Amino acid sequence: MNTRNNLAAVITLNTYSANIAKTLSAACFPCEIYAPKNIAGNKDSAFENISPLLQSLFLAGRPIIGICSSGILIRALAPIISNKLEEPPVIAISTDGSFVIPILGGHRGGNKIGKDIALKLQASLVNTTASETLIDTAFDDPPPGWEINHKSKVKEVTNAILNDKPVRLQVESGDCSWIKDQYKWNEDAKLSITLSDKSDACGDVVLIPKTIAIGVGCEREVKSKELINLAEKMIKDNKISPSSIACITSIDLKADEVAIRDLSSHLEVPLIFFDVHQLNEQRLRLINPSNTVFEAVGCYGVAEGAALCAAGSESSLIAPKQSAKGVTCSIAQSKNSINIEEVGRRIGRLTIVGLGPGQKSWMTPAVLKALNESQHHVGYVGYLELIEHLNINCLKHSFTIGDETKRASMALNLAAKGEDTALICSGDAGIYGMASLVFELLEQIEDSEWRFVDVVVEPGISAMQAASARAGAPLGHDFCAISLSDLLTPLKIIEKRVSAAIESGFVIALYNPAGKNRRQPLKKALHIIKNNRGPECPVIVARCLGRRNENVKMLKLRDLNEDLIDMLTILIIGNHETRNARNAGRSYIYTPRGYHQKNVSSQ
Secondary structure, X not given: OOOOOOOEEEEOOOHHHHHHHHHHHHOOOOEEEEEEOOOOOOOOEEEOOHHHHHXXXXXXXXXEEEEOOHHHHHHHHHHHOOOOOOOOOEEEEOOOOOEEEEEEOHHHOHHHHHHHHHHHHOOEEOOOOHHHHHHOOOOOOOOOOEEEOOOOOHHHHHHHHHXXXXXXXXXXXXXXXXXXXXXXXXXXXXXXXXXXXXOOOOOOEEEEEOOEEEEEEEOOOOOHXXXXXXXXXXHHHOOEOHHHEEEEEEEHHHOOOHHHHHHXXXXXXXXXXXXXXXXXXXXXXXXXXXXXXXXHHOOOOXXXXXXXXXXXXXXXXXXXXXXXXXXXXXXXXXXXXXXHHHOOEEOEEEEEEEOEOOOHHHOOHHHHHHHHHOOEEEEEHHHHHHOHHHOOOOEEEEEOOOOHHHHHHHHHHHHHOOOOEEEEEOEOOOOOOOHHHHHHHHXXXXXXXXXXXXXXXXXXXXXXXXXXXXXXXXXXXXXXXXXXXXXXXXXXXXXXXXXXXXXXXXXXXXXXXXXXXXXXXXXXXXXXHHHHOOOOOEEEEEEOOOOOOOEEEEEEHHHOOXXXXXXXXXXXXXXXXXXXXXEOOEEEEEOOOOHHHHXXXXX
């Protein structure tokens, strides 16, 4: 199954379908299981009404697998179905698990997902897509290593083939074996399918093989625009289809070069690197070997050599090395689609993710996507347990509290091997999370392997955001956050920061307030706060946010019992403007921004 975009949502309605969902989970099928509240397990996402759930998942682009009648899925989604080119896969599985039926999004992964499920359940796949059932080929869902030109007349050509009308096959580049024997092609037909990596290729359907490797070299800290401009010019001059570019490639010494990274991002293609020994294997194939380059880096050509390495032994340089201000570029063409998983060294992605405080619905789609795409999950054992229900098939590396540096180093080392890795935090990764530690390690430790890592931070809902939302809007005006942990910050500095926050009139969010044997920082902080803010000051005490034993209390400062506060608690201390309010029998705490004064002055 290919779930590179979103994790599949498996919908169960009863104990029979729940058992099928468990079978998929046990077979390492990556998914999130949704079940009615009355039967939902601890690791399931519970729901009350199925139609709103299905519609929200569909609009979010999540693949949907309903273990139920297809009619339930159709009736729920019919009002919002609008564009077949954008709809996510929707698959129905019969309640006894014997039939798997792709309903929507067949050519957007639905048929592939259905086939994978059928294999895992040993069920019958009921595929009603004409192109697969009659000619075994969906032109708008080509095999790996191929893309389709978005202007292609897929429906017209497919209908012609299905009605036994003449169609011509034109092969300009790429291996045609996967399509050549699918139909009796007619060289004189008006309708045509063209296989080509050229930008000016003509045909009613144009299928584009990823046969192009662009090799580049550059001086240190060269401006990105110089390399991008040269590459764009050569792509245009050689009439290369951007969709045919399999990779940007260079010598591994340049793995941390910003210009090369920016070119990869600009063209939206992967980066591949080779060492000098691999590049020197291409010496006899170079058109422009250079002794100067050899003296500088140990090989006779970077741009040409890297392009040829990536494109393989049956490739040719269709654009020899060209130079511009501090940069070089060359283009190689392979006879077959280039499988970048089998050549060179990739840049690994380290995504530092924040899960939020614990509630499943508070996990952002970007975090869910990063978790699903990662080959490794690294984190505190408790955080890894929070995402067990996602059933993601990856390697898990768990650590105890206090092993933060080991966690961060392992995550960097895994990513440096080219293996996409997620470093998992609760709350927000950048707020008292692991993100700052990762960047600290990158700055302080000179590890040449870490230049092969691309670090991304995906935010999560922080504990102070969650606590504020539960209570109303106490963070509605200026506020600050202070950690009371003195393990890394001296107590005197913590006291100084609390005093400064009080003096400045901030609402204060207190993180890590107290541990079993660490009570002194909380006592000191509350002493400062109580001496400067009155006993009526609103306080929120939030514990285990987003989890089953969540407890949120709204108190007066005078009623605060510090003995009930631990590391699972976050405190929000109001300021002189923070107020208590009630509506419909419910209490709220909020801090006004001054709109009332603005409205009064404008009257």
